[in-house]
Amino acid sequence: GDSVTQTEGPVTVSESESLIINCTYSATSIAYPNLFWYVRYPGEGLQLLLKVITAGQKGSSRGFEATYNKETTSFHLQKASVQESDSAVYYCALGEGNYAQGLTFGLGTRVSVFP
Amino acid sequence: DPKIIQKPKYLVAVTGSEKILICEQYLGHNAMYWYRQSAKKPLEFMFSYSYQKLMDNQTASSRFQPQSSKKNHLDLQITALKPDDSATYFCASSQDRVNTEVFFGKGTRLTVV
Numbered sequence: 001g002d003s004v005t006q007t008e009g010p011v012t013v014s015e016s017e018s019l020i021i022n023c024t025y026s027a028t029s030i031a032y033p034n035l036f037w038y039v040r041y042p043g044e045g046l047q048l049l050l051k052v053i054t055a056g057q058k059g060s061s062r063g064f065e066a067t068y069n070k071e072t073t074s075f076h077l078q079k080a081s082v083q084e085s086d087s088a089v090y091y092c093a094l095g096e097g098n099y100a101q102g103l104t105f106g107l108g109t110r111v112s113v114f115p
Numbered sequence: 116d117p118k119i120i121q122k123p124k125y126l127v128a129v130t131g132s133e134k135i136l137i138c139e140q141y142l143g144h145n146a147m148y149w150y151r152q153s154a155k156k157p158l159e160f161m162f163s164y165s166y167q168k169l170m171d172n173q174t175a176s177s178r179f180q181p182q183s184s185k186k187n188h189l190d191l192q193i194t195a196l197k198p199d200d201s202a203t204y205f206c207a208s209s210q211d212r213v214n215t216e217v218f219f220g221k222g223t224r225l226t227v228v
Contacts, residue, residue: 004157014143036217043177043221045117045119045205045218045219045220045222046158046205046207046219046220047218047219048216048217048218051216077122091158093158102148102160102163102171102173103158103160104157104160105150105158105159105219106157107155107157108157108158
């Protein structure tokens with residue numbers, strides 16, 4: 001089946017430092033998966049951070065970036081300078097083109113940013 | 116204001132009992148879903164509904180029954196509860212099932228003792 005593996009948390013970083021959360025995927029049932037990063041801030045539901053549906057493309061949002069690398073089956077999330085408000089749980093996920101049908105998620109990575 | 120309301124936020128149940136998890140969305144969406152996250156496991160897709168009809172069922176157990184009384188409601192009835200059912204259950208919705216962003220509720224944390 002399909003699976004997603006991401007950096008095991010918790011991850012602790014200081015404000016203004018860089019952050020990278022690794023994500024690799026295995027899509028055995030989907031030829032061209034769509035890739036997503038979701039974020040869950042404290043007390044909130046999951047929300048879409050960014051998505052990329054084409055291999056080789058980069059998605060970006062709120063200072064975060066992720067590039068869809070089909071060769072290495074990776075979709076790492078990066079931010080050059082984090083803020084305390086970036087403290088959250090980040091989830092990597094994959095889905096089909098019709099991605100509303102059912103996403104396959106990673107375990108989630110809890111990130112804590114300290115001032 | 117939350118657009119997807121899940122009730123209750125926390126729920127403790129006795130083994131063998133039955134509970135209903137409530138989900139209402141006020142986004143005007145036509146598709147709704149249930150996901151579950153157990154301890155140390157990833158979010159797991161359970162069901163999808165479109166226009167109040169079941170479209171996908173990835174849950175092996177018939178003890179889990181979605182119920183859609185209105186277009187913007189998708190409750191989850193769980194019968195004969197087991198400790199392994201302990202998890203956070205997330206309701207989600209999207210405009211339609213095809214190529215649309217999925218929005219999630221805050222979840223109901225169920226503990227079965």
